[in-house]
Amino acid sequence: MRSLQTFAQSGIVSVHVLRKAHQRVRHMFWCLSFAIMFPVAMVAQTPTLILDTASIPGNTGQVSFKAFLSTTVRPGTPTSQEQYLYETDDHKYVIFIDPNTITPVPRYNAFTFVASVKSQGQSNASWYVYNVRAEPVGKFADVLADVHFRVQVGSQESVRTLKLPVHNAAYDGDLLRKKEDPAILNIKMSEDLAISFQNSLEDMDLHLTGIKVRRGCAACWEDSKPGPVDISIRPSRTVEVPLQVKPKPLRAMLSTAFILKKDSPQDTLSVTVLYNVDQGGTPKEKQFDIPVRFTPSIWQLLIAVIMGGLVGAILKRVLDHEITKITWGLLGKVILLSVVGEFLAVFAASFDSKLIVLSFDLDPRQAIPAAVLAFTITGGPTVTKWAATIIQRAKPGGKGDGAAAAAGGGD
Amino acid sequence: MRSIQRFLMSLAILSGVTAAGQQADLRLVLKVPDAVAVDGLPEVGYYVLTANNVVYRYARADSGLQFVGRFSLQTSATGIDLTFARDNRQDTVVVTEWDDKLHLGFVNRYSPEGKLIGSWPTLRHIPTGIDYDPTSHLVYFATADSNELYAADLHGGSPHQVCEIRGAVQIGPIALDIDRHLIYAADREGALFLIDLQSKKVTRLSSSFGLASALRFDGKNRKLYVADNVQKKIYAVDLSTQTNRVIVDSEQIASPSGLAPGPENTLLVTDRKSGSVYLAKLEALGTSQASSVRQARRKAVNQR
Numbered sequence: 226m227r228s229l230q231t232f233a234q235s236g237i238v239s240v241h242v243l244r245k246a247h248q249r250v251r252h253m254f255w256c257l258s259f260a261i262m263f264p265v266a267m268v269a270q271t272p273t274l275i276l277d278t279a280s281i282p283g284n285t286g287q288v289s290f291k292a293f294l295s296t297t298v299r300p301g302t303p304t305s306q307e308q309y310l311y312e313t314d315d316h317k318y319v320i321f322i323d324p325n326t327i328t329p330v331p332r333y334n335a336f337t338f339v340a341s342v343k344s345q346g347q348s349n350a351s352w353y354v355y356n357v358r359a360e361p362v363g364k365f366a367d368v369l370a371d372v373h374f375r376v377q378v379g380s381q382e383s384v385r386t387l388k389l390p391v392h393n394a395a396y397d398g399d400l401l402r403k404k405e406d407p408a409i410l411n412i413k414m415s416e417d418l419a420i421s422f423q424n425s426l427e428d429m430d431l432h433l434t435g436i437k438v439r440r441g442c443a444a445c446w447e448d449s450k451p452g453p454v455d456i457s458i459r460p461s462r463t464v465e466v467p468l469q470v471k472p473k474p475l476r477a478m479l480s481t482a483f484i485l486k487k488d489s490p491q492d493t494l495s496v497t498v499l500y501n502v503d504q505g506g507t508p509k510e511k512q513f514d515i516p517v518r519f520t521p522s523i524w525q526l527l528i529a530v531i532m533g534g535l536v537g538a539i540l541k542r543v544l545d546h547e548i549t550k551i552t553w554g555l556l557g558k559v560i561l562l563s564v565v566g567e568f569l570a571v572f573a574a575s576f577d578s579k580l581i582v583l584s585f586d587l588d589p590r591q592a593i594p595a596a597v598l599a600f601t602i603t604g605g606p607t608v609t610k611w612a613a614t615i616i617q618r619a620k621p622g623g624k625g626d627g628a629a630a631a632a633g634g635g636d
Numbered sequence: 637m638r639s640i641q642r643f644l645m646s647l648a649i650l651s652g653v654t655a656a657g658q659q660a661d662l663r664l665v666l667k668v669p670d671a672v673a674v675d676g677l678p679e680v681g682y683y684v685l686t687a688n689n690v691v692y693r694y695a696r697a698d699s700g701l702q703f704v705g706r707f708s709l710q711t712s713a714t715g716i717d718l719t720f721a722r723d724n725r726q727d728t729v730v731v732t733e734w735d736d737k738l739h740l741g742f743v744n745r746y747s748p749e750g751k752l753i754g755s756w757p758t759l760r761h762i763p764t765g766i767d768y769d770p771t772s773h774l775v776y777f778a779t780a781d782s783n784e785l786y787a788a789d790l791h792g793g794s795p796h797q798v799c800e801i802r803g804a805v806q807i808g809p810i811a812l813d814i815d816r817h818l819i820y821a822a823d824r825e826g827a828l829f830l831i832d833l834q835s836k837k838v839t840r841l842s843s844s845f846g847l848a849s850a851l852r853f854d855g856k857n858r859k860l861y862v863a864d865n866v867q868k869k870i871y872a873v874d875l876s877t878q879t880n881r882v883i884v885d886s887e888q889i890a891s892p893s894g895l896a897p898g899p900e901n902t903l904l905v906t907d908r909k910s911g912s913v914y915l916a917k918l919e920a921l922g923t924s925q926a927s928s929v930r931q932a933r934r935k936a937v938n939q940r
Contacts, residue, residue, distance in 0.1 A: 293867050295867065328891045328909055330847060331672075332849070333808065335847065337847070337891075356866045356867045358866040
């Protein structure tokens with residue numbers, strides 16, 4: 226009771242003192258009162274924006290948010306993108322998320338964006354601008370998530386759920402190679418190389434911004450049409466992406482001439498794709514190692530077959546000590562035999578049939594194996610036996626020194 | 637009636653102060669896309685690390701900054717932060733790097749031409765903010781996964797742990813106060829920590845931010861500059877009072893990523909989103925603020 230009395234007395238005294246005080250002191254009192262009261266009044270009227278933690282479907286992660294009131298309060302309407310313009314359930318406020326402001330913060334695997342809130346119904350009401358920090362946790366795919374938000378003014382609260390793009394730098398399963406593509410890519414010698422990439426996300430676009438290709442066989446490739454990459458892949462869609470390289474036909478054929486096994490890649494390209502999920506996704510890099518086999522054009526194959534056939538026929542004559550003249554008829558026979566043989570071999574290979582030539586499993590669709598096939602056909606048993614003997618010697622564990630035999634020498 | 641008039645005058649003075657506090661003299665000096673960190677000095681030039689793992693080197697010129705050269709980081713890891721380190725022998729750049737595929741971290745030292753001079757592996761720890769003490773030749777760096785502070789001698793030897801920054805959630809940038817043997821560190825929640833390098837005592841400061849992407853300590857004025865990536869502002873923290881003051885608040889700043897001391901009381905600010913490098917005049921800001929207060933006061937006196 227006594228303390229109450231003391232408090233009342235002190236209040237009366239201070240008002241009395243203020244009245245008696247000098248003008249300058251009174252002025253300072255007002256300033257001080259204002260300085261103390263002004264922020265309190267502002268805070269009381271400024272809506273507080275709270276975005277609740279969003280759970281990602283499938284319990285793969287969550288995203289927490291923290292909104293900071295910005296000092297800028299813009300009058301008028303923000304450049305409207307109605308996709309992210311929402312009214313609270315009680316129609317008191319409008320919230321606008323500008324997708325252009327979504328900015329990744331890769332160092333923390335976080336992202337930021339700007340949200341604006343305005344009182345509904347007042348045509349000249351200002352927008353309160355909030356900078357929001359979003360922190361994803363878990364390894365989930367970027368998604369348009371349901372985010373519950375609250376606008377609080379004093380004890381009143383207005384709520385709504387909005388759709389918001391949430392990003393996750395830790396997820397790398399968004400960009401994939403097309404599932405149906407073979408493990409080893411067959412590349413036509415005459416064409417620019419392109420690979421099909423798939424966007425595995427359900428509701429967000431992928432934006433490809435760059436492609437870097439590292440080649441195993443540098444001499445086998447040349448750059449084609451270099452230029453900026455700007456490709457969008459719609460959700461769950463596949464797009465063929467040019468790699469801006471193409472094989473150098475002769476170099477590729479010669480450099481890989483002795484990689485004859487059907488299932489062995491002739492080169493491996495290391496393709497790094499630079500991309501980001503649209504609407505503020507973190508810039509990412511993903512590397513794809515793509516084994517390739519060069520496929521010659523029909524004309525290149527035909528030339529290889531004829532050359533192989535001719536060499537075989539000439540060798541046969543040399544080895545059999547035949548001294549008859551080479552006539553047009555003989556040439557025609559050689560070409561016909563080689564082409565028909567190649568045709569049958571390709572036909573058989575297309576049914577996964579094995580083609581064993583000189584004890585090697587060869588792919589007749591490749592230039593060098595096609596030439597070898599024609600060589601054995603036109604050369605007949607004499608040339609085949611002769612070639613087999615040399616190969617036998619050259620093989621490790623075969624008769625004689627391999628290196629010497631391959632060099633055509635020996636003691 | 638008169639007192640109401642005076643009240644309104646006070647309001648004018650206060651609003652003048654607020655407005656002055658938000659304006660900054662920003663000058664665009666460079667365009668560097670995707671800059672993630674910057675360090676250097678006006679007299680030796682600046683090094684800018686970009687998201688595609690390239691370090692650009694600039695020297696001071698009459699017109700601003702002039703491109704001198706660039707080099708790519710020599711590992712498959714991603715560059716996170718860098719510091720300029722000058723010892724008796726040579727100028728170097730030390731970069732914190734993390735290889736996400738191998739899950740290995742490195743603190744690599746490069747010559748200005750990009751030659752890898754030294755490398756300290758941090759193994760499974762993600763190295764993040766880095767700063768250099770020229771008096772002890774120690775490079776200090778923090779780890780984002782374990783929230784530890786390490787020191788490595790530029791002249792050799794393995795990094796050793798200084799202390800753990802308890803209470804921090806994913807430490808980011810750090811800044812060194814060489815004279816007082818203190819380190820300031822910020823975490824992903826915007827909290828600011830003070831680490832006493834002698835006593836190893838860690839104190840959480842009352843100042844906090846949306847998300848600090850860069851710290852820069854100003855020994856002369858005993859101020860800590862903080863680039864806030866969420867609020868898109870540059871703050872000056874008065875370390876004696878632990879109060880924050882906005883020194884750069886501009887529409888031009890979209891995603892501040894790095895801070896370095898500029899020439900003549902300016903601050904070099906890199907902005908990742910806009911790919912710009914700005915010079916913010918710190919002196920002009922203080923002057924304009926003070927003068928606007930003086931003008932408002934003079935007006936008030938005249939109207940009395």
